[in-house]
Structures are given as structure tokens and as C-alpha cells.
Amino acid sequence: MLLRDGRAAHLRPITPEDADRLADFQRSLSPESIYFRYFASRGELTAAELIHLTTVDHDKRVALVLTVGQQIIGVGRYESTAPTTAEIAITVRDNHQARGVGSILLEHLAAAGRERGLRTFTGSVLPENERMLDVFTDAGFEARAHLVDGIVELQMDLTPTEESVRVMEAREHRAEAVSIRRLLAPESVVLVGASIREGSFGHTLLSNLRDAGFAGRLSVVHPTAPQISGIQAYQSVREVPDAIDLAVVAVPADAVLDVVRRCSEKQARAVVVISSGFAEDGPEGRRRQEQLVQVARGRGMRVVGPNCLGLINTDPAVA
Structure with a gap:
């Protein structure tokens, strides 16, 4: 509901x-x-x-x-x-x-x-x-x-x-x-799994968000980097000071559930899971995906993914 x-x-x-x-x-x-x-x-x-x-x-x-x-x-x-x-x-x-x-x-x-x-x-x-x-x-x-x-x-x-x-x-x-x-016109986005390595998926995601001119607040989470591409990075979701409308998750599959739980603690309403390693990856991945659905539903969050390419909104007011 x-x-x-x-x-x-x-x-x-x-x-x-x-x-x-x-x-x-x-x-x-x-x-x-x-x-x-x-x-x-x-x-x-x-x-x-x-x-x-x-x-x-x-x-x-x-x-x-x-x-x-x-x-x-x-x-x-x-x-x-x-x-x-x-x-x-x-x-x-x-x-x-x-x-x-x-x-x-x-x-x-x-x-x-x-x-x-x-x-x-x-x-x-x-x-x-x-x-x-x-x-x-x-x-x-x-x-x-x-x-x-x-x-x-x-x-x-x-x-x-x-x-x-x-x-x-x-x-x-x-x-x-x-x-x-919340998915297509968020006021704040946090990218969990941003990478300092150019050409990596985590770095490309961040570049796309930044270069598209996202009009809202953009935060990134990285365990060690103080900043990535000129954007301040936080070591954990808990440290992000702003409320989160949308979380984009690009971490290894076995870390996704914990990240989604942390995002729910920040009152995130929606999550896009880029990570692979779920139902497409056999019985263990299928169980992991079922757990993801349970965690998200139990915390009142909408999920796009897992193993997806993300979202796009060409509205200039958002992009």
C-alpha cells in the first residue's frame, strides 16, 4: 500500500x-x-x-x-x-x-x-x-x-x-x-559506491549526475576519499547531513542490504540499486533479492532494480 x-x-x-x-x-x-x-x-x-x-x-x-x-x-x-x-x-x-x-x-x-x-x-x-x-x-x-x-x-x-x-x-x-x-524528481540524491577511479561504473554514475546539472543536493559516500570530482564525500550514509529523497546504490551485492537499511535510517523514500548479483545470478542471488524486497517494503521504500542502468529525467527543472 x-x-x-x-x-x-x-x-x-x-x-x-x-x-x-x-x-x-x-x-x-x-x-x-x-x-x-x-x-x-x-x-x-x-x-x-x-x-x-x-x-x-x-x-x-x-x-x-x-x-x-x-x-x-x-x-x-x-x-x-x-x-x-x-x-x-x-x-x-x-x-x-x-x-x-x-x-x-x-x-x-x-x-x-x-x-x-x-x-x-x-x-x-x-x-x-x-x-x-x-x-x-x-x-x-x-x-x-x-x-x-x-x-x-x-x-x-x-x-x-x-x-x-x-x-x-x-x-x-x-x-x-x-x-x-521521489524517483524521478528528487530534491536530494546520495550515491553510495561512488568511485575515484575514472572509467569505473561508480565514477561514471557520479559524472552523469554532476554533468547533467542535477538541480538538487548531491552527496556521495566513499569509505576513504574526502572528496570525489569536487564533491565532498562521507564515509557512511549515517554521516550525510541532508535528508535523502533518493539513494543510488552501486556497491557489491553482499553489501547492498546493509546500505539500504542505513538509507532507511536517514528516511530515504526510494532506492535505485545498480548492483548486480541478485536473481540473475542463481539461487543465492535470488534469495538475496527476496531479502532486498523484504527490507525495502518493511521500511516503506520504493526500489528500482537491482541490476539496472538507473533512471533518467530530461526535465530541465530536475536535470
């Missing part, structure tokens, strides 16, 4: 193994988010609550989590209250709000509910919780809301409408566009 900012996330059913991650998610919520979820202040989830919340039957009780890496960034769940009706609740980690997490959870909970014969979701939302109200009202489903004792009571028909389909497709299109923009 792609979030509104182009970051990749993983959507899946909750499992009992998520208890510690759910406890961490609960601890991360601000007092306001806690109040919006429970209509009161409260402390950490108890052991019994964690067992209950992570153990569902995937029929009358369904819960989905959206994760980036090992971190839960959103939880959506419903519990049936009648044969065709269920009550829904969605909570989003504070630093991932306004990124489309709630909309993704609602769309997939609605699909799961329809598959199980549900026709209606109900929900209770505080009037101050404008973001969550927008999630429901902007989803494109037929919805009704009325105020009862200071709480907005919602009813949403799960039957898809032309508007709900349009909203979902538009959300996916926007997220894809942002994600691709």
Missing part, C-alpha cells in the same frame, strides 16, 4: 504476535488521540486487553493493521452488533495522520465486511475529531450522521458507489504519483 506521501506500507490482519507492537502503538498516541479513541484519558493497555484486541475470529471480529517496518502506524477494526451490521473504530499513530492511513483501513474493512455479509458500519466520533469525520464523509459511501449527547453517530452503507470507487482510485493515483516523483 502507498500512503499519501508516497511511502510504502504493509496492510495485514492483526495477530496475537502483534501484542508488543500494539502496546507500543498505544504508548505512542498523544493525549488528544487517546481521548478521540476512548472518549476519556487512559493509560497503557493491560495484558488482558492486548490478548483480546489481537485475538480475533476474522469473521464477527476483524482487525487490520498498517505497518511500516515493525511499527504499527494504524489500526482498524470492526465487531458485529447484528447479522448485517458492525461497529467500526480506526486509530492512527500521530506522526502518520493526514497521510491516508484511515482511508486505507476504512476501504479494506468495508471490503472485508461485504465479503462476510455486512451491509452497514456504525461508528461514534467526537465532533472535535474532524480528521476522522472527514475519513468517513469523504469515502464516497452513502453515510448518515446525527448528534446524540454530544457524540456524532455515523451509519455508513457498505454498498460501493460510483463516488466511493472514484475516491479510492483517486487516492491510489495520488499516492503513486508522489511515490514516482
Whole structure:
């Protein structure tokens, strides 16, 4: 799944193994988010609550989590209250709000509910919780809301409408566009594997980036050289002072995974892996490529490659 900012996330059913991650998610919520979820202040989830919340039957009780890496960034769940009706609740980690997490959870909970014969979701939302109200009202489903004792009571028909389909497709299109923009129009690029040896692939990559007049910030990583072709070099990705939009990786295959992990620590959103030695190189390379995909997906990164020639964008504003 792609979030509104182009970051990749993983959507899946909750499992009992998520208890510690759910406890961490609960601890991360601000007092306001806690109040919006429970209509009161409260402390950490108890052991019994964690067992209950992570153990569902995937029929009358369904819960989905959206994760980036090992971190839960959103939880959506419903519990049936009648044969065709269920009550829904969605909570989003504070630093991932306004990124489309709630909309993704609602769309997939609605699909799961329809598959199980549900026709209606109900929900209770505080009037101050404008973001969550927008999630429901902007989803494109037929919805009704009325105020009862200071709480907005919602009813949403799960039957898809032309508007709900349009909203979902538009959300996916926007997220894809942002994600691709990180690849084709980055504001900052780091080249890991730049070489001081003229004629080498690492040196050619750097020359192409520099000579094309890349308009953004360009950094290079080299274990020993203080500078390459007039550009300051850093010994590791960790030392690069700027945020990284795009990392171009041209190191030996057995070093790629560690480099990608280091790039994720710098919040890199996209990686181009030039290096060979992956699926094209037999069973061991295939396993290495599967690990690369897992690492990148788990950290919300888009990957081009491995064993590729790179990217080109002829837009003068970028080049």
C-alpha cells in the first residue's frame, strides 16, 4: 500500500504476535488521540486487553493493521452488533495522520465486511475529531450522521458507489504519483559506491549526475576519499547531513542490504540499486533479492532494480 506521501506500507490482519507492537502503538498516541479513541484519558493497555484486541475470529471480529517496518502506524477494526451490521473504530499513530492511513483501513474493512455479509458500519466520533469525520464523509459511501449527547453517530452503507470507487482510485493515483516523483524528481540524491577511479561504473554514475546539472543536493559516500570530482564525500550514509529523497546504490551485492537499511535510517523514500548479483545470478542471488524486497517494503521504500542502468529525467527543472 502507498500512503499519501508516497511511502510504502504493509496492510495485514492483526495477530496475537502483534501484542508488543500494539502496546507500543498505544504508548505512542498523544493525549488528544487517546481521548478521540476512548472518549476519556487512559493509560497503557493491560495484558488482558492486548490478548483480546489481537485475538480475533476474522469473521464477527476483524482487525487490520498498517505497518511500516515493525511499527504499527494504524489500526482498524470492526465487531458485529447484528447479522448485517458492525461497529467500526480506526486509530492512527500521530506522526502518520493526514497521510491516508484511515482511508486505507476504512476501504479494506468495508471490503472485508461485504465479503462476510455486512451491509452497514456504525461508528461514534467526537465532533472535535474532524480528521476522522472527514475519513468517513469523504469515502464516497452513502453515510448518515446525527448528534446524540454530544457524540456524532455515523451509519455508513457498505454498498460501493460510483463516488466511493472514484475516491479510492483517486487516492491510489495520488499516492503513486508522489511515490514516482521521489524517483524521478528528487530534491536530494546520495550515491553510495561512488568511485575515484575514472572509467569505473561508480565514477561514471557520479559524472552523469554532476554533468547533467542535477538541480538538487548531491552527496556521495566513499569509505576513504574526502572528496570525489569536487564533491565532498562521507564515509557512511549515517554521516550525510541532508535528508535523502533518493539513494543510488552501486556497491557489491553482499553489501547492498546493509546500505539500504542505513538509507532507511536517514528516511530515504526510494532506492535505485545498480548492483548486480541478485536473481540473475542463481539461487543465492535470488534469495538475496527476496531479502532486498523484504527490507525495502518493511521500511516503506520504493526500489528500482537491482541490476539496472538507473533512471533518467530530461526535465530541465530536475536535470
